[in-house]
Amino acid sequence: MNWDDDTAEAPGEGDRIVAAAADGEDSAVEAALRPKDLGEFVGQEKVRQQLDLVLKAARQRGATADHVLLSGAPGLGKTTLSMIIAAEMGAPIRITSGPAIQHAGDLAAILSSLQEGEVLFLDEIHRMSRPAEEMLYMAMEDFRVDVIVGKGPGATAIPLELPPFTLVGATTRAGLLPPPLRDRFGFTGHMEFYAPEELERVVHRSAGLLDVDIDPAGAAEIAGRSRGTPRIANRLLRRVRDYAQVKADGVITREVAASALQVYEVDARGLDRLDRAVLEALLKLFGGGPVGLSTLAVAVGEERETVEEVAEPFLVREGLLARTPRGRVATPAAWAHLGLAAPASQTGQQGLFGV
Numbered sequence: 001m002n003w004d005d006d007t008a009e010a011p012g013e014g015d016r017i018v019a020a021a022a023d024g025e026d027s028a029v030e031a032a033l034r035p036k037d038l039g040e041f042v043g044q045e046k047v048r049q050q051l052d053l054v055l056k057a058a059r060q061r062g063a064t065a066d067h068v069l070l071s072g073a074p075g076l077g078k079t080t081l082s083m084i085i086a087a088e089m090g091a092p093i094r095i096t097s098g099p100a101i102q103h104a105g106d107l108a109a110i111l112s113s114l115q116e117g118e119v120l121f122l123d124e125i126h127r128m129s130r131p132a133e134e135m136l137y138m139a140m141e142d143f144r145v146d147v148i149v150g151k152g153p154g155a156t157a158i159p160l161e162l163p164p165f166t167l168v169g170a171t172t173r174a175g176l177l178p179p180p181l182r183d184r185f186g187f188t189g190h191m192e193f194y195a196p197e198e199l200e201r202v203v204h205r206s207a208g209l210l211d212v213d214i215d216p217a218g219a220a221e222i223a224g225r226s227r228g229t230p231r232i233a234n235r236l237l238r239r240v241r242d243y244a245q246v247k248a249d250g251v252i253t254r255e256v257a258a259s260a261l262q263v264y265e266v267d268a269r270g271l272d273r274l275d276r277a278v279l280e281a282l283l284k285l286f287g288g289g290p291v292g293l294s295t296l297a298v299a300v301g302e303e304r305e306t307v308e309e310v311a312e313p314f315l316v317r318e319g320l321l322a323r324t325p326r327g328r329v330a331t332p333a334a335w336a337h338l339g340l341a342a343p344a345s346q347t348g349q350q351g352l353f354g355v
């Protein structure tokens, strides 16, 4: 399991400063940092333009917007975008999640209390129970549900009309959804990881809202270490702000940001202590691999799952580690990142990368 298979937190993920999932502190601060309209929403040009058209067209027709499916890794702005959809449509929003809806009755209760035009945000939609999912098909298509009353042969279905509403579903991977559910969305937007320049804009914007003094080089330094994810950029900014306040004169420059993030063990590329431990073991103990996952996990003193689900996805995405049929292999970029010279035998393993 990794972020794109499921969103349940992996062991060891929760306390990391570079975790993409929200922690308690994030939840409290995020409300203040969320962009309120599409104009303020940084990056994701394609999704933003397409969504802008969908919403404008619905508004011109005086209709409720089509159902929207948003897919992408945690922390890229799916919840934020759902709130923007509601704001742009001038509609209220109700927020719930797949794991919270275990029975069809839970969903019926929510659907039957929606107002006309309301936006229903269903996070982690792929984790809803099967009966609830089937009820949702009919609700999305016909704005109707059948509420089953009673059990066994005496059970009867009572049809219930619903007001038109817009469902915004969020998932870490659209491919996890059954096709009948996927097909009922009028618009699907895939959220990409953010480019460093985009994250710089996110950092500048958040610094303004938090009343933090930051120069462009300081923002670039934080952005470069944020793993393509606005939630991480905002979290690193808060930690750097603390450091700037206590150790410097409160202004975030490149030097202040770099020193602060060194304290938190986040390196220039966004790797943390665990990521680096995995890479160092792979390079220094096993000559760059190939080495089996279990052996690598023992070498770094972590659970197999922690290495596989917490450290590896980002290392693979960054092109530092490859998963091959023979085991884990370091890429030439991994040697370069740790400032080590790749042994001659490594050059012969080039063909393994990307297998």
Ligand SMILES: Nc1ncnc2c1ncn2[C@@H]1O[C@H](COP(=O)(O)OP(=O)(O)OP(=O)(O)O)[C@@H](O)[C@H]1O
Pocket (backbone or CB within 6 Å): 020, 021, 022, 029, 030, 031, 033, 034, 035, 040, 041, 042, 043, 044, 073, 074, 075, 076, 077, 078, 079, 080, 081, 123, 202, 230, 231, 234
């Ligand atoms: N495009 C953006 N521009 C500015 N800030 C953003 C953007 N996207 C996300 N953020 C900020 O990042 C934080 C996380 O965003 P959000 O909660 O919407 O992510 P998410 O994809 O719903 O994550 P999860 O899947 O974990 O719920 C928020 O504080 C939000 O302000």
